[in-house]
Amino acid sequence: MVWLQAGSCGGCTMAAIEHGATGWFGELKAFDVDLLWHPSLSEETGDEALAILDSVANGETPLDLLCIEGSLLRGPDGSGLFNRFGGSGRTMLDWVRRIAPRARYCVAVGSCAAYGGIPAGAPNPTDACGLQYEGAFPGGALGEDFRSRSGLPVINVAGCAPHPGWIIETIAALRMDDFAADDLDALGRPKFYAKTLAHHGCERNEYYEFKASAEKLSDLGCLMEHLGCKATQAVGDCNQRGWNGSGSCTHGGYPCIACTSPGFEATRSFLETPTVGGIPVNLPLDMPKAWFVALAALSKSATPKRVSQNATSDRVVQEPRRAKGPEA
Amino acid sequence: MTRTVVGPFNRVEGDLEVALEIEDGRIASAEVTTTLYRGYEQLLGGRTPLDALVIAPRVCGICSVSQSIAAATALRELAGGQAVDNGILAANIAHAAENVADHLTHFYLFFMPDFARAEYSDRRWSEATTKRFKAVSGEAAREVLPARRRLLEMMGVLAGKWPHSLAFQPGGTTRAVGMGERVQLLGLVAEFQTFLEGALFGVALDDILALENVGELDAFAAGPGRASDFAAFLRIAADLRLEAAGCGPGPLMSFGAYHGVAGPLFARGLRAGDEVLPVDAAAIGEDVAHSWMRESAAHPFEAETIPAAQKPGAYSWAKAPRYCGKAAEVGAFARQAVDGHPLILDLLRCDGASTVRGRVVARMIEVAILTHALGGWLRALRLKDAFCHQLEIPPEGRAAGLVEAARGALGHWVVARDGVIARYQIIAPTTWNFSPRDASGRPGPLEGALGGLEVGALGARAPIVQHVVRSFDPCMVCTAH
Numbered sequence: 106m107v108w109l110q111a112g113s114c115g116g117c118t119m120a121a122i123e124h125g126a127t128g129w130f131g132e133l134k135a136f137d138v139d140l141l142w143h144p145s146l147s148e149e150t151g152d153e154a155l156a157i158l159d160s161v162a163n164g165e166t167p168l169d170l171l172c173i174e175g176s177l178l179r180g181p182d183g184s185g186l187f188n189r190f191g192g193s194g195r196t197m198l199d200w201v202r203r204i205a206p207r208a209r210y211c212v213a214v215g216s217c218a219a220y221g222g223i224p225a226g227a228p229n230p231t232d233a234c235g236l237q238y239e240g241a242f243p244g245g246a247l248g249e250d251f252r253s254r255s256g257l258p259v260i261n262v263a264g265c266a267p268h269p270g271w272i273i274e275t276i277a278a279l280r281m282d283d284f285a286a287d288d289l290d291a292l293g294r295p296k297f298y299a300k301t302l303a304h305h306g307c308e309r310n311e312y313y314e315f316k317a318s319a320e321k322l323s324d325l326g327c328l329m330e331h332l333g334c335k336a337t338q339a340v341g342d343c344n345q346r347g348w349n350g351s352g353s354c355t356h357g358g359y360p361c362i363a364c365t366s367p368g369f370e371a372t373r374s375f376l377e378t379p380t381v382g383g384i385p386v387n388l389p390l391d392m393p394k395a396w397f398v399a400l401a402a403l404s405k406s407a408t409p410k411r412v413s414q415n416a417t418s419d420r421v422v423q424e425p426r427r428a429k430g431p432e433a
Numbered sequence: 434m435t436r437t438v439v440g441p442f443n444r445v446e447g448d449l450e451v452a453l454e455i456e457d458g459r460i461a462s463a464e465v466t467t468t469l470y471r472g473y474e475q476l477l478g479g480r481t482p483l484d485a486l487v488i489a490p491r492v493c494g495i496c497s498v499s500q501s502i503a504a505a506t507a508l509r510e511l512a513g514g515q516a517v518d519n520g521i522l523a524a525n526i527a528h529a530a531e532n533v534a535d536h537l538t539h540f541y542l543f544f545m546p547d548f549a550r551a552e553y554s555d556r557r558w559s560e561a562t563t564k565r566f567k568a569v570s571g572e573a574a575r576e577v578l579p580a581r582r583r584l585l586e587m588m589g590v591l592a593g594k595w596p597h598s599l600a601f602q603p604g605g606t607t608r609a610v611g612m613g614e615r616v617q618l619l620g621l622v623a624e625f626q627t628f629l630e631g632a633l634f635g636v637a638l639d640d641i642l643a644l645e646n647v648g649e650l651d652a653f654a655a656g657p658g659r660a661s662d663f664a665a666f667l668r669i670a671a672d673l674r675l676e677a678a679g680c681g682p683g684p685l686m687s688f689g690a691y692h693g694v695a696g697p698l699f700a701r702g703l704r705a706g707d708e709v710l711p712v713d714a715a716a717i718g719e720d721v722a723h724s725w726m727r728e729s730a731a732h733p734f735e736a737e738t739i740p741a742a743q744k745p746g747a748y749s750w751a752k753a754p755r756y757c758g759k760a761a762e763v764g765a766f767a768r769q770a771v772d773g774h775p776l777i778l779d780l781l782r783c784d785g786a787s788t789v790r791g792r793v794v795a796r797m798i799e800v801a802i803l804t805h806a807l808g809g810w811l812r813a814l815r816l817k818d819a820f821c822h823q824l825e826i827p828p829e830g831r832a833a834g835l836v837e838a839a840r841g842a843l844g845h846w847v848v849a850r851d852g853v854i855a856r857y858q859i860i861a862p863t864t865w866n867f868s869p870r871d872a873s874g875r876p877g878p879l880e881g882a883l884g885g886l887e888v889g890a891l892g893a894r895a896p897i898v899q900h901v902v903r904s905f906d907p908c909m910v911c912t913a914h
Contacts, residue, residue, distance in 0.1 A: 110447065110448065112469060112471050113447075113494070113910065114491050114492060114493050114494040114495075114497075114596075114910050115446050115447060115493065115494040115495050115908075115910050116491070116493070116494015116495070116497060116596040116597060117494065118494070119494045119495055119595075119596055120494070120596065122542075122578060122581075123581075123582045123585060123595075124582070125578065125579070125582070126579060127575050127578075127579065128574050128575050128576075128577070128578025128579055128582075129578055130569050130570070130574050130575070130578070131575055131578075140569055143569075144441065144443045144444075144447075144448065145443065145444060145446060145542070145543070146444070146542060146568060146569055147443060147444075147568055147569065148546050148547075148549070148550065148567070148568035148569070149443075150439075150441070150442060150443045150444070150899065151439050151440060151441065151442065151893075151894075152894075154441050154443060155441070176471070178469075178470075178471070181740060181742045184742070186742045187469070187470045187471070187472075187740070187742075187750075188468065188469050188470075189448075189450070189468040189469075190440075190441055190448060190468070191439075191440025191441040191442055191448045191449055191450035191466070191468050192438055192439060192440020192441050192442070192450055193440065193441065223476065223488060223491045224471045224472065224473075224476070226476050226488070227476075227479075228475060228476075230471075230472030230475040230476065230740070231470065231471055231472050233471070265491065265597060266494060266596055266597055321821075321823050322602055322607045322821060323605070323606075323607045323608065323609060323819075323820055323821035347589060348588075348589055348593065348594035348595075349585050349586050349587075349588040349589030349594055349595050350583075350586030350589035350590070351586070351589045351590060351617075352588060352589030352590065352592070352593045352594045353593055353594065354593045354594060354598075354599065355593075356589075356593055356608070357591075357592050357593020357594065357598060357599070357600045357607060357608050358593070358600060358606075358607030358608040358609075358821075359593065359598075359599035359600060359607045360599070362487060362599070364597075373480065373481065373484070374481045374483070374484065375483070375484055375486075375487045375599075376483050376484075376486075376599075419609040419819060419820060419821070420609050420611065
């Protein structure tokens with residue numbers, strides 16, 4: 106495996122090495138992945154590193170996995186000069202285009218490498234894009250028709266940063282050749298984590314059901330109605346596995362910003378829900394608007410006092426107990 | 434005179450290129466090039482100010498919390514309000530956990546592996562060092578990565594996730610910590626302390642906190658702590674004379690860190706010689722004479738960031754921050770020198786400057802100080818009180834958030850107009866340390882520290898070049914952002 110950093114913040118590497126009881130290196134070893142070169146972790150530097158990468162680019166050293174982290178920067182004026190690869194006299198764009206066809210599998214680690222990510226936000230000062238996408242549109246640095254040696258397109262481990270599990274599980278499944286085209290969703294994301302919504306398993310689900318909404322950050326209530334939460338529209342098993350042990354964005358008290366989605370960076374006012382006539386513009390992914398409005402009205406009228414009171418507090422102020430009859 | 438371009442300069446967080454002119458086995462001059470520009474200041478313009486809390490942390494996935502806290506601090510200053518006490522403490526806890534994780538990652542994964550290089554195979558410490566610290570395969574990584582992972586589980590409790598959390602707001606933090614969670618967090622700190630008292634220090638944390646001078650440090654390394662990783666470094670440093678390598682030209686600057694109701698844990702100031710002066714934020718400016726940037730005003734409240742890739746004489750995407758025209762060095766050594774830590778002041782006295790050894794020692798001392806502080810902050814949380822309140826961001830105004838990241842002084846300057854960001858400027862720690870020359874030809878701190886360095890027959894390939902560069906713990910993704 107070779108790992109390269111393009112227009113990145115380094116956060117995907119930081120996330121990757123969070124994983125594993127014996128550390129990330131131990132996990133790679135357990136899955137028989139040999140790390141040929143990684144910019145943050147390998148000993149080889151300068152000429153030694155360039156020799157490894159040249160040998161891969163020339164086809165002398167076979168490559169199973171190429172992981173790219175960071176947006177591909179095409180600017181200024183198509184030159185790629187916003188991201189030169191130190192000491193090589195070449196741009197990272199050039200290196201990626203040389204090495205990617207040699208790889209059996211090509212993995213975009215993070216939403217930047219997948220779709221462009223934050224650097225591709227308006228006014229996209231560096232002409233940033235993903236490996237095989239420009240936002241939600243096929244294309245990007247390698248082009249729509251690119252296939253790695255396995256015949257698969259780029260595998261997009263989207264997320265900003267992705268869950269460490271998404272990264273190692275993708276790498277290990279590829280190493281085991283346990284990956285086919287139909288294991289990817291329509292935007293190239295592994296279905297093992299992209300087949301559910303970030304909303305699924307959210308600890309605020311009772312508040313969601315009753316439309317008992319948080320009014321300000323740190324409130325316990327549902328973050329969708331007022332505070333910009335997109336967990337009902339974004340893919341991810343974010344609330345079905347712990348982040349850094351026990352966390353997730355909504356657990357942390359702030360909204361999902363749909364960081365697994367192409368174009369998430371285009372949002373304006375991340376912490377507010379855009380509404381028309383009091384109805385959120387963006388409704389749960391596959392829910393008809395009329396039903397949403399009708400059910401919301403019904404559930405709001407049925408909200409237990411406990412739920413509505415807790416929703417606008419930063420801790421539980423009303424504990425659950427029987428509505429009528431003797432107390433448990 | 435030969436000119437050699439060294440790159441990709443890896444294990445530095447991001448990418449780096451260094452051009453060295455070498456004469457008679459000595460570096461005559463160095464040019465430090467930041468090779469990546471992503472345009473974060475341009476991306477922030479025109480957005481609603483609170484969106485900075487989403488965008489700014491993504492400047493850097495390594496010091497993401499520091500970037501969040503700088504943005505939240507700038508917005509809090511803009512609002513003219515205060516965060517609630519619990520919010521300040523919770524932010525300090527997350528910030529310190531990140532800072533410690535950064536120092537640990539630097540020591541074990543970025544810095545020490547250079548001593549396992551084949552060039553050192555004739556040294557008596559080579560075999561043991563290779564076994565322990567070799568990149569990727571060394572045994573230390575098998576202990577330190579899980580310890581780091583467990584430490585960062587504090588983020589899951591406090592901040593949802595790491596890197597890139599929205600928990601850090603102008604008015605506090607978004608998750609109220611409960612009684613059980615405080616115990617979980619204290620448990621994680623205790624577990625991490627056990628790792629430190631085993632592998633890294635080999636003695637009780639209190640014994641590291643008590644070190645006051647170089648004599649005591651040497652006694653620790655030769656005595657009770659001799660089996661520790663820190664002592665292994667100190668012995669190598671003595672053998673390779675790292676106390677005389679990579680001397681920073683100074684001055685040393687810190688914006689002060691871990692601000693609280695009773696003032697910061699580490700003081701703000703500028704150390705020049707024996708004096709510590711207050712930092713005058715108006716004296717900060719960025720020079721772009723050798724940057725691929727169009728000329729603009731110097732002060733971040735007035736400056737623009739407009740790339741100019743073909744600019745003659747330019748060699749870096751980084752601007753050159755200067756304080757009263759001087760290239761200040763920032764980082765753990767500067768922070769502790771400004772705060773007056775007795776051991777760091779003794780190192781400064783003995784070595785005459787910041788050096789490779791001093792920078793690494795300062796980081797290890799901070800690991801101990803901050804791990805100790807974590808327990809105190811956790812116990813100080815008042816669990817029945819709020820963690821966050823709302824601050825109204827005014828549509829017009831300007832403010833700065835001056836904080837410390839692990840790697841040194843970090844500033845965000847925001848100007849709001851008509852309810853949106855009219856200007857956003859960031860000066861990151863490595864922008865200071867790895868700045869290019871300015872209009873007067875004054876080199877940046879690393880350029881200065883490399884100048885005059887003896888490299889012998891190996892020239893640019895001499896490992897001492899690697900040690901000097903990495904002793905700053907550069908974060909190149911932050912540098913030009």
